Amino acid sequence: MACRPVHDHVHRRRTVTAVLGALVVALSACASDPVPGGPPGNRGGVVEDGSIPEHGTISPFDSEHAAIRGLDPDLLAAVREAARDARAAGVELRVTSGWRSREYQQRLLDEAVAVHGSLAEARRLVSTPEKSAHVTGKAIDIGPTDAADWLVRHGADYGLCQTYANEMWHFELSTEPGGECPVPLSDAAG
């Protein structure tokens, strides 16, 4: 680093050195922080699983939330573009689920088994961590209903398609922008 010589007495030089040292520490601390859009994980000692409180939603522009940060960049860009256009049409696209950790996905599956009584029935609504596109950041759930409905009708313009017939809220990047969406699978077990 090029610094102008300090001709002052030693005390001043020590102060400058201390300030520079603190700056170096601060800069290296910043470099190790997860960058927005970077992979989620352990942030500030808190393990992130991408969970969003039940019946809660977050904005697709909330770059701080692990559920958003963990998404595939192409998927996120498409959703944000759609959200801007939806807003112009008076519809607010909200995210009810995005990226999920494997552990969180397993917890959702366990809860579904408890509610529906069997793994087979639960699998129609919740995939295993191995199969879920949420775990790889390649799926997003949109709400409320009018927003999901808007995206079912307009999503193909952005490459976004409804994946399962029984989940009108679940979208993946399944075609080119302006392309044609594949026919939805009957359910997640298919």
Ligand SMILES: [Zn+2]
């Ligand atoms: Zn989903």
